[in-house]
Amino acid sequence: MAADCRPGPAFQFRTAPYASQLAATLGFFAMGLTVSPLCWLAFRLSGGRIPSATGQRFLRRVFRLYMRWMQLTGTLRLDVRGLEPLGAAGGTIFISNHPSLLDAVFFLAHLPPAACVMRASLRRNPALAGGALAAGYITNDSGPAFVRQGIEKIQRGENLLVFPEGTRTVTPPVNCFQHGFALVAARTGAPVRAVAIEYAGVHLRKGVSLLAPAEIPLRFTLRAGPEFRRSPGESVPEFSRRIESWFRTHLGEAAS
Numbered sequence: 001m002a003a004d005c006r007p008g009p010a011f012q013f014r015t016a017p018y019a020s021q022l023a024a025t026l027g028f029f030a031m032g033l034t035v036s037p038l039c040w041l042a043f044r045l046s047g048g049r050i051p052s053a054t055g056q057r058f059l060r061r062v063f064r065l066y067m068r069w070m071q072l073t074g075t076l077r078l079d080v081r082g083l084e085p086l087g088a089a090g091g092t093i094f095i096s097n098h099p100s101l102l103d104a105v106f107f108l109a110h111l112p113p114a115a116c117v118m119r120a121s122l123r124r125n126p127a128l129a130g131g132a133l134a135a136g137y138i139t140n141d142s143g144p145a146f147v148r149q150g151i152e153k154i155q156r157g158e159n160l161l162v163f164p165e166g167t168r169t170v171t172p173p174v175n176c177f178q179h180g181f182a183l184v185a186a187r188t189g190a191p192v193r194a195v196a197i198e199y200a201g202v203h204l205r206k207g208v209s210l211l212a213p214a215e216i217p218l219r220f221t222l223r224a225g226p227e228f229r230r231s232p233g234e235s236v237p238e239f240s241r242r243i244e245s246w247f248r249t250h251l252g253e254a255a256s
Helices: 009-045 052-072 084-088 103-110 120-124 129-135 144-155 180-188 236-255
Strands: 076-081 093-095 114-118 159-162 192-199 218-228
Touching (some): 009 129, 052 103, 052 129, 103 114, 180 192, 180 236
Parallel strands (some): 093 159, 093 192
């Protein structure tokens, strides 16, 4: 009798998660390459008159659909804790650590509409540029211009989403914070709300290939932290370091 060489259940179990991982990766870029040109076209045809809040709400729906798809396919397990009371926030600076490539997607899907602060190079990415333009996102590479734009948005009652590490974490639990967000808070009196991302995996981290097999499902926790305000006489770097210290302590305890 000929041997049965068909792959057994163990083989199927090992390959199915990788297939869902690849589908999620390709799905993200397909989503971006579809939505971004449409946002760019709508913005240009309107003469730039689309309110940034409208673009932010649209992207929020898009990101929610994408995350829901990842959850339905078993690729993602996301635990969101304490973000519901933040739904009516305005003129707030949200800050977070940045362990993975999808952090902004998680936050923009769950936080109230916010202008994300991103690297200038991402504004040239065809999968992101149109949406960033329509949503009024700003870049953190521009020095004084970033501070000026951030102040203007806070004064208009908009929220900011900032990753003060400047890039994905390379020295856990967090990279040293850049102080731009603290300067915006100092100039406007805006509250700074910390939201921590707890993630023990390696997929989507800095320097890890998107094609490297990951442990599926990806497991993330988004946890609302305290609200910070600058104390009288506290310098901008001191204010920034105080918040950074909270992240280091919280994330260290979560990992232990």
